[in-house]
Amino acid sequence: MAQMVQTVTGAIPVSALGRTLMHEHLFIAFGGAEFDPTATMDRAAVIAEAVRRLVELRERHGVASFVDPCPIELGRDPQMMKEISERSGMQIICTTGFYFEDLGLPPYWRARSVEEIAELYIREITLGIGATGIRAGAIKVATGAPVITEQEKKFLAAACIAQKATGVPMITHTQDGVGAPEQQRLFADGGVAAHRCLIGHCCGNADPAYHRRVVDGGSYIGFDRIGILRLMPDETRADNLARLVKDGFRKQIMMSQDRHCFWLGKMQRQLSAEDQAYIAAQRAQGKWPPPYTYMFTDFMPMLHARGVTEADIAVILEENPRRLFAGEPLNG
Numbered sequence: 001m002a003q004m005v006q007t008v009t010g011a012i013p014v015s016a017l018g019r020t021l022m023h024e025h026l027f028i029a030f031g032g033a034e035f036d037p038t039a040t041m042d043r044a045a046v047i048a049e050a051v052r053r054l055v056e057l058r059e060r061h062g063v064a065s066f067v068d069p070c071p072i073e074l075g076r077d078p079q080m081m082k083e084i085s086e087r088s089g090m091q092i093i094c095t096t097g098f099y100f101e102d103l104g105l106p107p108y109w110r111a112r113s114v115e116e117i118a119e120l121y122i123r124e125i126t127l128g129i130g131a132t133g134i135r136a137g138a139i140k141v142a143t144g145a146p147v148i149t150e151q152e153k154k155f156l157a158a159a160c161i162a163q164k165a166t167g168v169p170m171i172t173h174t175q176d177g178v179g180a181p182e183q184q185r186l187f188a189d190g191g192v193a194a195h196r197c198l199i200g201h202c203c204g205n206a207d208p209a210y211h212r213r214v215v216d217g218g219s220y221i222g223f224d225r226i227g228i229l230r231l232m233p234d235e236t237r238a239d240n241l242a243r244l245v246k247d248g249f250r251k252q253i254m255m256s257q258d259r260h261c262f263w264l265g266k267m268q269r270q271l272s273a274e275d276q277a278y279i280a281a282q283r284a285q286g287k288w289p290p291p292y293t294y295m296f297t298d299f300m301p302m303l304h305a306r307g308v309t310e311a312d313i314a315v316i317l318e319e320n321p322r323r324l325f326a327g328e329p330l331n332g
């Protein structure tokens with residue numbers, strides 16, 4: 001079993017992870033934003049704001065570790081993550097791995113073989129990303145909807161090879177609340193144990209039977225878009241999370257928000273006039289992007305009202321991330 005986790009500032013013992021958010025972002029740039037002359041960024045200001053937000057998260061809510069599974073082609077910037085980690089005192093873990101076909105997968109890598117993609121992933125985990133010396137601590141896998149494409153299956157198969165070669169966990173993206181059972185089957189086909197996989201964004205599906213399938217399959221389940229109300233009301237997320245806890249599955253739940261601190265240029269979809277006005281108003285009050293503390297200030301009370309205890313939260317935010325990184329079996 002793994003004793004150490006790679007953070008952007010070096011290896012730490014898994015026991016030092018502490019309270020961990022498993023799926024957040026610092027900075028996102030969709031491919032092509034770099035060609036938009038209206039998309040500008042003050043790097044020093046972005047770093048300062050990220051540091052301010054992470055210090056708040058650490059000091060007010062005791063979060064010690066922050067996993068940023070930014071796909072390679074979505075502006076992943078390990079050097080900036082390292083600087084933010086050093087200045088904020090937050091342990092940050094980055095990942096290797098590409099996004100899903102609709103919004104990612106650069107043509108150069110679509111043309112590569114499974115083995116070539118796996119070689120890149122293994123190199124980023126064992127040697128480092130580019131020439132930075134910063135090593136990825138997990139593998140990001142993403143699939144789209146309504147079905148998983150052939151290209152996505154190829155990248156997922158490469159991730160399986162890299163997982164088995166390195167022992168780091170998988171953190172996934174599912175789209176539109178579908179694809180989790182299919183991902184689990186593909187991981188099993190690729191020889192990756194279910195308990196090494198966090199199947200992400202499952203809270204994008206309102207059906208408890210869907211969540212039950214994922215936990216019965218032995219993986220971790222991501223309720224990791226808390227606060228993204230455009231995709232699901234938080235009341236539904238809280239109902240479903242509390243149900244899983246009541247049914248005995250607290251050892252498999254991961255809570256996070258999939259937030260970001262800075263987004264280069266426009267969003268990946270066209271915003272309506274209402275959306276733009278809402279964002280402008282929030283930004284004017286310093287509330288956009290929404291803070292990482294939302295989960296603690298707004299969502300936890302909803303969970304407590306549904307019978308979820310502090311002991312349950314400690315398992316979800318501390319024990320489960322440690323167990324996933326260590327590779328401990330669920331009933332070990």
Ligand SMILES: [Zn+2]
Nearest residue numbers: 023025069258
């Ligand atoms: Zn994400």
